[in-house]
Amino acid sequence: xxxxxxxxxxxxxxxxxxxxxxxxxxxxxxxxxxxxxxxxxxxxxxxxxxxxxxxxxxxxxxxxxxxxxxxxxxxxxxxxxxxxxxxxxxxxxxxxxxxxxxxxxxxxxxxxxxxxxxxxxxxxxxxxxxxxxxxxxxxxxxxxxxxxxxxxxxxxxxxxxxxxxxxxxxxxxxxxxxxxxxxxxxxxxxxxxxxxxxxxxxxxxxxxxxxxxxxxxxxxxxxxxxxxxxxxxxxxxxxxxxxxxxxxxxxxxxxxxxxxxxxxxxxxxxxxxxxxxxxxxxxxxxxxxxxxxxxxxxxxxxxxxxxxxxx
Amino acid sequence: xxxxxxxxxxxxxxxxxxxxxxxxxxxxxxxxxxxxxxxxxxxxxxxxxxxxxxxxxxxxxxxxxxxxxxxxxxxxxxxxxxxxxxxxxxxxxxxxxxxxxxxxxxxxxxxxxxxxxxxxxxxxxxxxxxxxxxxxxxxxxxxxxxxxxxxxxxxxxxxxxxxxxxxxxxxxxxxxxxxxxxxxxxxxxxxxxxxxxxxxxxxxxxxxxxxxxxxxxxxxxxxxxxxxxxxxxxxxxxxxxxxxxxxxxxxxxxxxxxxxxxxxxxxxxxxxxxxxxxxxxxxxxxxxxxxxxxxxxxxxxxxxxxxxxxxxxxxxxxxxxxxxxxxxxx
Numbered sequence: 001x002x003x004x005x006x007x008x009x010x011x012x013x014x015x016x017x018x019x020x021x022x023x024x025x026x027x028x029x030x031x032x033x034x035x036x037x038x039x040x041x042x043x044x045x046x047x048x049x050x051x052x053x054x055x056x057x058x059x060x061x062x063x064x065x066x067x068x069x070x071x072x073x074x075x076x077x078x079x080x081x082x083x084x085x086x087x088x089x090x091x092x093x094x095x096x097x098x099x100x101x102x103x104x105x106x107x108x109x110x111x112x113x114x115x116x117x118x119x120x121x122x123x124x125x126x127x128x129x130x131x132x133x134x135x136x137x138x139x140x141x142x143x144x145x146x147x148x149x150x151x152x153x154x155x156x157x158x159x160x161x162x163x164x165x166x167x168x169x170x171x172x173x174x175x176x177x178x179x180x181x182x183x184x185x186x187x188x189x190x191x192x193x194x195x196x197x198x199x200x201x202x203x204x205x206x207x208x209x210x211x212x213x214x215x216x217x218x219x220x221x222x223x224x225x226x227x228x229x230x231x232x233x234x235x236x237x238x239x240x241x242x243x244x245x246x247x248x249x250x251x252x253x254x255x256x257x258x259x260x261x262x263x264x265x266x267x268x269x270x271x272x273x274x275x276x277x278x279x280x281x282x283x284x285x286x287x288x289x290x291x292x293x294x295x296x297x298x299x300x301x302x303x304x305x306x307x308x309x310x311x
Numbered sequence: 312x313x314x315x316x317x318x319x320x321x322x323x324x325x326x327x328x329x330x331x332x333x334x335x336x337x338x339x340x341x342x343x344x345x346x347x348x349x350x351x352x353x354x355x356x357x358x359x360x361x362x363x364x365x366x367x368x369x370x371x372x373x374x375x376x377x378x379x380x381x382x383x384x385x386x387x388x389x390x391x392x393x394x395x396x397x398x399x400x401x402x403x404x405x406x407x408x409x410x411x412x413x414x415x416x417x418x419x420x421x422x423x424x425x426x427x428x429x430x431x432x433x434x435x436x437x438x439x440x441x442x443x444x445x446x447x448x449x450x451x452x453x454x455x456x457x458x459x460x461x462x463x464x465x466x467x468x469x470x471x472x473x474x475x476x477x478x479x480x481x482x483x484x485x486x487x488x489x490x491x492x493x494x495x496x497x498x499x500x501x502x503x504x505x506x507x508x509x510x511x512x513x514x515x516x517x518x519x520x521x522x523x524x525x526x527x528x529x530x531x532x533x534x535x536x537x538x539x540x541x542x543x544x545x546x547x548x549x550x551x552x553x554x555x556x557x558x559x560x561x562x563x564x565x566x567x568x569x570x571x572x573x574x575x576x577x578x579x580x581x582x583x584x585x586x587x588x589x590x591x592x593x594x595x596x597x598x599x600x601x602x603x604x605x606x607x608x609x610x611x612x613x614x615x616x617x618x619x620x621x622x623x624x625x626x627x628x629x630x631x632x633x634x635x636x637x638x639x640x641x
Contacts, residue, residue: 009458010463017454024508025477029484096378099378112627113382113386115631116385119620127592128612131395148408179385251592284484287487
C-alpha cells in the first residue's frame, strides 16, 4: 500500500516531532559526548582574552575521580542508596502484594491506600518526612522538639540536623525512598499475581504443599518477569535519585555543615549543580559515567533474569 | 511443568493428612501409610479439622494485621502533613509533639502560605505551562503515532527503532546540552523554555501507536472508499477509540508540570515564571529569614498536594493503567 501521496504526508505529520527531537534529543547525544572529552572547555572562558581553546582528552573524567571529590562521594551515595532500597522495597512490595491477593474484604480499599503515595509530589512529601525527623531547637538540649519519629520511639536521635551521622542520614533517605517506591512495585506485582493461572495453586493444594513452599516454588517463579521488571526500573530509578534528597535536605543536599565531598548528594545532583557555573565538561563526563553504569546494571539484570525467569 | 514437579515431590500421601499440612502451614511431609490413616478414629479427624480452622483464622488475622499496619505507615505522613499545617506556631514548637492540635485549628497558616509564597501567581504559571505543553504535546503525539501506525513510507521502521533507542539514554545526558542550547538562545526565564524542550515523548508516541495499530485496517479502507480524508478519519475514528490512552497521557503530562523541579530550577527560577514545586522547596516560609515557619510550610505542602489527591480520587483508573504500562514516575 505504499503510494506517493502517503510518503510526503507521513513526513509532514512527523515533522514537528522530528524537528524537536533533532534539536533536543539527537544533537544533545553527540554534543554531550563531545563536551565530556573536551579538556579545559568552559563557555565562560570564551569571553576571557587569555582563553587558549581546548583539547581532546580524559581530564574531565580524571577530575571526577580526584581524591575526596564531590563526584566520588555522590557515586558512593547513589550506589549505597540503590543497594539498600531496591531489595528492601521489592521484598516488602512482594509481601504486601501477596497478602493483598490473598484477602477479599477490604482488598480494594487497602489497594487504593497503598497506591496513594504514587500520585504525590516527591519534593512536597520529602518535606513532610523532613519535618517528621527534624529537630526544632538546640540539638542535644532536652527542651528541643525532637520530631514525631523520635517521640514515637522514645529516642533522641539526631537524624538530619547539624552534627548528625551519615548512618542516620542514610536511614532517613532509605525510609523515604522505600515508602515512595512501594506503590508502583505493589501495582505491578499485584497485576502479575492476578494474572497467574489458579490451577497452579489448586494443584499445590491437592498435593498438600506448604504455604512457604507455594510462595517460593509457585508464586515467585510465576511473577518473576514482574519482579525482574520492578528490579530493573528500581535500579534505574535509584541511580537517578535526586528529588527525594532535595525534598528531605533542601538544596544543600545534606545536613547543615556538611561539605560537598561528605553530604548526601547523588550523581544526578552533581551533574545539575555543575551547570549554572558552566562546567559542562565535568557535567557531561558525569552523565556518561551514569549512562554506562545504568547500561551495565541493566545488562546484568537481564542476563540473570534470563537464567531465573521461569517462562 | 511446575505441576509435574510438585506432583512427584508429594505424591505418596493420604488426603486427610494433606489437608492438615496445608492448613497448619508446616513444611514437613507427613509419613503416614494408608493403613494407619484407615484406623484413625473419627474424633481424631474432627480434632485435626478444628485445628485447621483455627490455624486458618489465625493466618488471616495475621495477614490483616500486617496489611493494616503497613497501610497506617503509608498514610501517616499525609496525616502528619495536615495536622502540622493546622497547628499554631507555639504548639508546633512544644517539646512534645502533639498528635492532635490542642490549641485550636489555625487556618491562618494557609492564608500566610499563600501570601509568603506568592502562590496565586505560581499556581497560575504551573497551570498555564501544564495546559499549553499538554495540548501541543497531544497534537504532536497523535500526528506522529498516526503516521507510524497507519501510513506506509520509506524508512519507517528505521525511524521508529531510532526513536525507541533514545529511550535508553538517561535524561540528564540531554539536559546538559539542552541547558546550554536554551542559554545560548536567550530563552532563560521564559515560559517557552519550560514548554518546548519536553513536547516530544517517545514513550507516549509508542503507547498511542500500539493503540492505533489495534484498529482494523478495513475501517480505514472503507473510509477511504467513502472519500474520507486522513485527518477526518483520525479525528472521527482513531481518536475516540484511543481516548483512554489520551486521557492517561494528559493526566501524566499535567502531573509532570505540577511536579517538575529540576528544569525550572535551572532555567526559569525568577519570581515571574516560577513553577509550584520549585517555589515550594526554595521559599523560607517565614518573615524572619533565620527560621522556617513549619506550620506555614506544611500548609503550602498541603496546598500543593490537594490537586494531586483530587486527581487520585477521580482519575485513579487512568493513572493506574498508564503507570502499569510505563513504569514512569509522574
